[in-house]
Amino acid sequence: MKVAIFEDEVHNSERLIQLLKKCDYPIEVIAIIDSVAEGIKWMEQHNTADLMLMDIQLSDGNCFEIFKQANVKTPIIFTTAYDNFALQAFKVNSIDYLMKPIELKELKNALTKYQQFKPVERQTIDIASIAEEFLKRESTRFIGRLNNQLIYVKAKDIAYLQFIKGVTYATTNGNQKLPLDYSLDQVEKLLDRHLFFRINRQFIIHIDAIRKILTYYNSRLILQLHPDAGTDVIISRERVADFRSWLEGHHTN
DSSP: OEEEEEOSOHHHHHHHHHHHHTSSSOOEEEEEEOSHHHHHHHHHHTOOOSEEEEESEETTEETHHHHTSOOOOSOEEEEESSOTTSOTTHHHHSSEEEESSOOHHHHHHHHHHHHHHTTSOOOOOOHHHHHHHHHHHHTOEEEEEETTEEEEEEGGGEEEEEEETTEEEEEETTOOEEEESSOHHHHHHHSOTTTEEEOSSSEEEEGGGEEEEEEETTTEEEEEESSOOSSOEEEOHHHHHHHHHHHTTOOOO
């Protein structure tokens, strides 16, 4: 089985190669590609792979850019740090997707699935629909009202969300504080859990809003955020372990 790896972080590609060696199939890694530009060139000139293992985010953009310029029929297993909220189309349009950090058992299961599908003549992958789902996630918007005016804020512009006296407020990276027409629970379900974390009942924070993480009494943590939240932002003792896991890139429920 000839495999091409699309991955821009060397330690991730090396780990993937080591995991592939432990799988129960004869596998030859024929290419390691770290960028969209390199991927387009390789697709045009050298694509003899039976299977591609592909990270979504490459060094110069997301992998969907490749498919705008290439007609891809090769089966794909996506390797991604994004959770499955916006990637459900992958279950239909690709062999599988694996959440980082990739575990050997999950990789073996994905390869088994590939072997089961291999005898079937596969149609061209509908990458347009996958890209559409991915971009929906990046451009998620939340609506609210401010002084009788309808407003909206993009998820990517939010530093943190705070529940105050029955209202959910989004504080943007530019330090605008906007009331939203959603509960904190509703917002949480629509956010990218790789980037956002609910630290307690009142706060959901974006990872880039964290400036300092300090130890606090009773085994808790306290955060300094930017923009300043104007109040103590405390991670409860029960959430500390999940928070640490999230910082490391692991998905938590």
